[in-house]
Amino acid sequence: xxxxxxxxxxxxxxxxxxxxxxxxxxxxxxxxxxxxxxxxxxxxxxxxxxxxxxxxxxxxxxxxxxxxxxxxxxxxxxxxxxxxxxxxxxxxxxxxxxxxxxxxxxxxxxxxxxxxxxxxxxxxxxxxxxxxxxxxxxxxxxxxxx
Numbered sequence: 001x002x003x004x005x006x007x008x009x010x011x012x013x014x015x016x017x018x019x020x021x022x023x024x025x026x027x028x029x030x031x032x033x034x035x036x037x038x039x040x041x042x043x044x045x046x047x048x049x050x051x052x053x054x055x056x057x058x059x060x061x062x063x064x065x066x067x068x069x070x071x072x073x074x075x076x077x078x079x080x081x082x083x084x085x086x087x088x089x090x091x092x093x094x095x096x097x098x099x100x101x102x103x104x105x106x107x108x109x110x111x112x113x114x115x116x117x118x119x120x121x122x123x124x125x126x127x128x129x130x131x132x133x134x135x136x137x138x139x140x141x142x143x144x145x146x
Contacts, residue, residue, distance in 0.1 A: 002075060002110050002119050002144065013104040014065040020097040023051045026060055043096070051097040058101060058127055058138050059087050067105050068142055071121060077144055085120060085141035092134040100130035103138070119144040 020040070027037035035042035036052045043051045062068070072079055095101060109122035121142040127135045 001112070001116060001146075002077075002121065004110050006075070006107050006121075007110055009107045011067070011070060011105045013102060014062075014067065015100050015102045016061045016064050018053060018057075018061070018095060018097050018099045018101055020051055022060075023053050023057070023097045026057055027054050030054060030056070040097075048094060049096045049098065053095045053097070055089060055091070056087070057095070058089065058125075058136055059140070061101050062103065062105070062125060062138065062140075067103075067125070068123075068140065071105075071107070071123070071142070081145045083143045083145075085143040086139075087141070088139045090137040092136060093129070095127075095129065095135045099135075101127055101135065102129070102132075103127040108139075117146055119146065 024038055032054050036046050036048060037043075037054055038051070040051055069079065072082060103125040105123050105125045107121060108124050110119065112119045121144065123140050123142070125138045127138060129135050
């Protein structure tokens with residue numbers, strides 16, 4: 001069983017630069033065709049500073065900084081027994097290519113189901129840009145099969 005005392009634990013802050021090629025690649029991978037994600041002129045015409053990021057992009061950014069795996073490694077959990085359970089986003093502002101996404105992960109809940117056969121680790125990250133302005137709040141759930 002995962003020790004419930006980890007609820008409230010915070011991890012070191014992280015930063016990741018949002019690169020144009022990464023935004024385009026991500027948009028293409030998810031089948032996004034809106035030009036604001038692919039064509040900088042179209043994005044600027046729509047009022048963005050540069051290419052806009054698709055709504056689920058911050059999850060890729062936290063994976064780039066090993067945030068989910070860091071928790072599993074710290075707890076000694078075999079990654080082969082885990083899966084991505086859920087994610088949600090609350091957007092507060094735009095995130096564009098050229099911005100720097102900053103965040104700090106915090107464990108907000110640990111619970112189990114099916115008499116402990118499944119355990120859930122719920123994390124939140126409040127993301128800001130390089131100016132310290134709120135961009136989005138990200139909530140993820142990791143499922144551990146016992």
